[in-house]
Amino acid sequence: MHKVLVVDDDKVLQQSVRQALEYHHFVVDVADNGKEAVTKVYGQKYDLVVMDVNMPEMDGIQALIEIKKHDPSVIVLILTAYSNVTDAVKAVKEGAYNYLEKPISSENLVALIKRALKARSMVETVGFSSPTLSIGETSTSKDKFVGESNAMKKVFDVISKLAKVNTPVLIRGESGTGKELVAKAIHYNSPRKDEKFVIINCGAISENLIESELFGHEKGAFTGADSRKIGKFQFAEGGTIFLDEIGDISAAMQVKLLRVLQEKTFMPVGSNREIKVDVRIIAASHKPFEEMIKDGSFREDLFYRLNVLPVYLPPLRDRKTDIPHLVNHYINYFNNVHNLRVKGADPEALDVLSNYSWPGNIRELRNIIEHCFIMEASDMIHVSSLPSVVFKDQKKVESSDQGSEDSVIDIEDIQNSVLDATPAAKSSHEVHFSFGTKLAEGGKLDFAIAKDQFEKEFIVQALKLNKGRINQTALNANIPKKTLLRKIEKYEINPKDYY
Ligand SMILES: Nc1ncnc2c1ncn2[C@@H]1O[C@H](COP(=O)(O)OP(=O)(O)OP(=O)(O)O)[C@@H](O)[C@H]1O
Numbered sequence: 001m002h003k004v005l006v007v008d009d010d011k012v013l014q015q016s017v018r019q020a021l022e023y024h025h026f027v028v029d030v031a032d033n034g035k036e037a038v039t040k041v042y043g044q045k046y047d048l049v050v051m052d053v054n055m056p057e058m059d060g061i062q063a064l065i066e067i068k069k070h071d072p073s074v075i076v077l078i079l080t081a082y083s084n085v086t087d088a089v090k091a092v093k094e095g096a097y098n099y100l101e102k103p104i105s106s107e108n109l110v111a112l113i114k115r116a117l118k119a120r121s122m123v124e125t126v127g128f129s130s131p132t133l134s135i136g137e138t139s140t141s142k143d144k145f146v147g148e149s150n151a152m153k154k155v156f157d158v159i160s161k162l163a164k165v166n167t168p169v170l171i172r173g174e175s176g177t178g179k180e181l182v183a184k185a186i187h188y189n190s191p192r193k194d195e196k197f198v199i200i201n202c203g204a205i206s207e208n209l210i211e212s213e214l215f216g217h218e219k220g221a222f223t224g225a226d227s228r229k230i231g232k233f234q235f236a237e238g239g240t241i242f243l244d245e246i247g248d249i250s251a252a253m254q255v256k257l258l259r260v261l262q263e264k265t266f267m268p269v270g271s272n273r274e275i276k277v278d279v280r281i282i283a284a285s286h287k288p289f290e291e292m293i294k295d296g297s298f299r300e301d302l303f304y305r306l307n308v309l310p311v312y313l314p315p316l317r318d319r320k321t322d323i324p325h326l327v328n329h330y331i332n333y334f335n336n337v338h339n340l341r342v343k344g345a346d347p348e349a350l351d352v353l354s355n356y357s358w359p360g361n362i363r364e365l366r367n368i369i370e371h372c373f374i375m376e377a378s379d380m381i382h383v384s385s386l387p388s389v390v391f392k393d394q395k396k397v398e399s400s401d402q403g404s405e406d407s408v409i410d411i412e413d414i415q416n417s418v419l420d421a422t423p424a425a426k427s428s429h430e431v432h433f434s435f436g437t438k439l440a441e442g443g444k445l446d447f448a449i450a451k452d453q454f455e456k457e458f459i460v461q462a463l464k465l466n467k468g469r470i471n472q473t474a475l476n477a478n479i480p481k482k483t484l485l486r487k488i489e490k491y492e493i494n495p496k497d498y499y
C-alpha cells in the first residue's frame with residue numbers, strides 16, 4: 001500500500017483530502033506546515049507528499065526542496081490557489097511532479113496520484129513494463145519469456161509457485177541464461193507487482209559504497225556524505241530488491257544482509273536508528289557457492305537463508321529445443337527494431353546454431369541474430385551470414401551428445417566414398433588429394449599423421465565442391481554430419497572460406 005503525507009495548514013482541507021485518499025486505500029498521514037512535513041519525511045518513508053504552498057513556519061516550496069534533498073524518489077504534488085501559477089511553476093522546477101489548483105476535486109487528485117505512482121514505478125524498473133511478462137505470453141516485447149523445452153517448462157512452473165510466496169529466492173545459472181528475467185517474472189507475477197522492483201548489481205559497486213547504497217547513510221557518516229541518503233532497501237519498501245551477483249559481496253556485507261533476512265531490519269551507515277523494512281529479496285549469481293562455502297568466502301548461513309527456494313537456469317546447450325524458438329523470437333524483435341521483414345533462419349543455419357555450445361547463452365544468441373541482421377542481404381538468415389564463432393565450437397556439444405573419438409571415420413570408408421564420388425565430381429570440378437611430405441618424414445611412415453592430412457584435405461575439397469554447405473557436404477561425401485562438424489573444428493577449417 002502506498003503511503004501519502006498530506007500537508008496543509010487548512011485543517012478542513014487537510015482532513016477532506018485525507019478522507020478521500022483513505023477511501024482509495026492509501027495510508028495517509030498529515031502535517032500542518034512545511035517544517036512538520038520535513039521532520040516526518042526524515043523519520044519515515046512516504047511514496048508521495050501532497051502539499052500546500054502558503055503555510056506558516058516553512059512554506060511548501062522550501063519544504064519541497066528539503067524533502068527532495070533527503071529523498072529524491074518521493075513524489076511531491078503541490079496544491080496552489082487558483083491565481084498562483086508562479087509558485088506552481090517554481091515548484092515543478094524544484095522537482096514537484098505536478099500541481100493542482102484549488103478547489104481540489106478528489107477525483108482529479110486521486111487520478112493524478114495514481115498516474116504519478118505508475119510513472120515512477122516505470123522509471124525505477126528500468127523501462128520494464130510489467131504486463132508483458134506474464135509467463136509464456138506471446139508478444140514482441142524484449143522481455144518476453146521464451147522456452148518450450150522441458151527444462152524451461154519446469155522453470156516457469158517454479159516461477160509461478162515462487163510468485164505466490166514471500167520467501168527469498170536464489171537464482172543460479174551461467175551468464176546470460178536469464179537470471180534477471182526470472183527475477184522480474186517472479187516480482188511481476190507476485191502480489192508486490194505494483195510496488196518497486198529495484199536492481200542492485202553487487203559486483204559493480206565498490207566495496208566501500210555498497211553499504212550506503214543498500215542501507216543509506218546519515219549526513220557526515222563519512223567523507224563526502226554531505227547530506228542524508230536513503231538506501232535501496234528503504235527505497236524498495238513494499239516491493240522486491242534484486243541483488244544481482246550476490247556471490248561478489250564482502251564478508252562484512254554478508255553479515256549485514258543476513259541480518260536483514262533474519263530480522264527484517266537494518267541500520268543506515270553512521271546511524272544507530274534501526275529501520276524495519278518489508279522487502280522481498282531475490283538474489284542471483286553464477287558463482288559456485290558450494291566451493292565458496294568450503295573455502296570460507298561465502299557464509300553458509302547466508303547461503304541457506306537465501307537458498308530456501310532455489311531456481312537453476314540450465315545453460316542453453318542443455319535445452320537445445322529452445323534454440324529455434326529463441327531465434328524466431330529475436331528475428332521478430334530485430335524486425336521491429338530495424339523495420340525489416342526477415343522471415344526466419346533456413347534449416348542449415350538453424351542446424352549450425354543448434355550445434356553450437358553457446359557459452360554466452362541467450363545473450364550471445366541475441367547478439368548473433370543481430371549480427372545476422374547486419375550481414376544478411378536476403379529475407380532469410382543463411383549459413384553464410386553466421387559469424388565464424390558458431391562453426392568453431394561445435395565439438396563440445398556434440399561430444400556430450402554422442403560418443404567421442406571412437407566414431408572417427410574409417411579411412412577405408414573415406415577412400416571408397418571418394419572413389420564413388422570422384423567420377424561425378426570430376427565432370428564439373430577437379431578434385432585433387434595431395435599427401436604432404438610428412439607422410440614419409442625421416443624415412444618413417446606415420447599412419448596417424450597421414451590419416452589426419454587426408455581427412456583435412458578431403459573435407460576441404462568436399463566443402464569446396466559443395467560451396468561450404470554443411471548438410472550438402474555431409475550428404476555428398478557420405479560423412480555423418482556430426483562427424484563432419486567435429487572434423488571442421490578439429491582441423492580449424494572455416495566453411496565460410498568456400499561459399
Ligand atoms: N527464456 C528467455 N526468453 C527470451 N529472452 C531471454 C530468455 N532468457 C534470457 N533472455 C534474454 O537474454 C538476455 C540475458 O538475460 P539476463 O540478463 O536475464 O541473464 P543473466 O543470467 O542475468 O546474465 P548475467 O549473469 O550475465 O547477468 C536478456 O536480454 C534477456 O531478456
Ligand SMILES: [Mg+2]
Pocket residue numbers: 179180244
Ligand atoms: Mg544478470
